[in-house]
Amino acid sequence: MLVQPLEELLKEYRPNCLVADTFFPWSTGVASKLGIPRIVFSGTCFFSSCASQCMRLYQPYKKVSSDTDPFIIPNFPGQIKLTRKQLPDFVKEETSFAEFYEQVKEAELKSFGVLVNSFYELEPTYADHFRKVLGAKAWHIGPICLCNSNIEDKAKRGKEASIDENQCLKWLIQRNTTRFRTAIHLGVRKNKNDVRDNEVWLPEGFEERIEGKGLIIRGWAPQVLILEHEAVGGFVTHCGWNSTLEAISAGVPMVTWPVSAEQFYNEKLVTQVLGIGVAVGAQQWARVVDDSVKKEAIKKAVTHLMASEEAEEMRFRAKKLGEMARKAIEVGDHLILILIP
Template sequence: MGNENRELQVLFFPLPANGHIIPCIDLARVFASRGIKTTVVTTPLNEPLISRTIGKANISIRVIMFPSPEQTGLPEGCQHFDSALSPDMLITFLKAMVLLRDPLEHLMQQETPDCIVADMFFPWATDSAAKFGIPRIVFHGMGYFPTCVSACLRQYKPQEKVSSYTETFVVPKLPGEITLTKMQLPQTPKHNEVFTKLLDDANASELNSFGVIANSFYELEPIYADFYRNELGRRAWHLGPVCLSKRDTDEKAQRGKEAAIDEHECLKWLDSKEPHSVVYVCFGSMTTFSDTQLKEIALGLEASGLNFIWVVKKRSNGSLEWLPEGFEERVLNQGKGLIIRGWAPQMMILDHEAVGGFVTHCGWNSALEGICAGLPMVTWPMYAEQFYNAKFLTDIVKIGVRVGVQTWIGMMGGNPVKNDAIEKAVKRIMVGDEAEEMRNRAKELSHMARRALEEGGSSYSDFNSLIEDLRSRAR
């Protein structure tokens, strides 16, 4: 095709869900910063969120039409996971993603990119790319460890040999004697034929694709990076942690949705606290807790005596009536705690030196952001592959403490975790020798993460080899 120096163009196509869009845009920023012509494809209502997250990076956006409610069975204006509120609607939403195929192919015809990086939930993208003779790369935003666990469970099915949901089994062939129970495996939602088929298709299309980009760095999980490539025989490049793609403070605060708090007010509050004295509590953008569970968290935080910032998913009625009696006067008005209702500028908060620990649902984005900030974590996994990520933080890199959730509780939460368990867990990551040791380990990983992205680092070099592969194909 063109000459050696022809500019490569890469299209990025993220799934419209915060946990997928943000790392995908961060990844696109990495490509743009290395001089690759970078374009993100999305639908009209997701465009504002995407352009905020792109910030000042040199990335263009192309919009394709979202199919009509008649075609999708979704309500008008539902183009993002956030607006698909019930399990049934999520399934309808994922099914509707297939309808983006024609508009995407039409765009590919116009743009003639050299490669498309598409979310795992677009399994058909591998065939679409093949039509135009270009490689499709899969991006699911995860690291190697959870991907290896899933692959081994899919292949060897040890979960089918146990007699109960609570009996432990070892993940076959995987280094590190990893034990799980059936309760900790991703449970597929109701009408799971659709979802199971989607995961099967995603797996098959990944095997046929050009390869996978892992949001990780070699030094974090060398054994699993090697296992993924050598034992499982998959092509992969680690280009992470993508959340470290260079940004100024304003851009950090702008990443994702409109924050529910003024960033300056938030920083001012943090500036008034001692180093490592604040625990940050956030369960991602999909988790909704019962009032009972929220009350237990409030009591646990209060009993711990620690400063905290707690992000609570916004309710439709916006009330805080679930707060324990007198909590506002005793805790919030005394400046001990800050509650953010809605979206928080998470990276900006985690990077502040006042923050000393992180209570997380263990989505891979949050886990990595915690690692990059050098923080010990309380692991409170809910659904999807979060139990694997929690295992990784507690048992493999040893910078996490369990809060006692051993079972899959879904996005709506199950039996509430009691306040004394919460109090105990946050104290363990914040005060004492164990906390200090975990923080030192986390800090070491955080330095390694930054080095991986610098010239000569493992992620920097993997990026070069990926671009080399793409160039040799495009010639």
């Protein structure tokens, strides 16, 4: 429905290029018709983009005998292993989304190039692979989350927070010296209004999934501000790329709990390539969180991240990556595109 309005807009303003999200594949045709280069904005990293493209080209999941047999992603650096269970359903099957996904990838290949919310020092091998082996033009322009240092804007990043940022930061300041190694009681209550000062409200059904040390926030929170606070020693994440890159930029190691989209690819980058995360052991790609991950696995992963022999080394690596991320957004390191009507 946006094809005609976009075409009229481009005819009127004649921009030098069009930057469109990866999920608007039809925009490539509109831009091409008017002789305007379309640049794709990718919502993930080079690693996952390369992995998904290799999966699409070589289909290694068809060569294993079961859903749980591991296979190595072919023509891909790092000997990264996955199972069929960890792949998106639209990759393995002819779903309603599968055809659209093909259109997305074809339009990306026909576009002028790709903007990636990442920085070269984070994944140089995969940035080079994307350009030199897969033959795609690409520019790294991230971490975008660091481009605005205004505290008020950081608090409003993403969906509107359901928890007051001042309340969160006050709680963190009070526990700054413990670096979250003091056990926090996680109160499971039916009504969030009944939660006491040292408790966190968890939704019904989470009793079997969450236990351990730290703070778990129910609802939308000012994530960037929380991750940047010096009291935070670790982050349990579903491995969506925005959250993953925000943690990397803040120098915070992660407990990885992928669910859907390209999150299982992102987990491999965090745990195997960068060495700044511990997996809870999620094995099943799903559109919603299921109950396959138990509280014992989460407790084990959190304890390993916070108190194991490898914990200090992971924190050191995460801190170094955070420093690289901040350096990457300095003036002169980026291609900056400004579209002015």
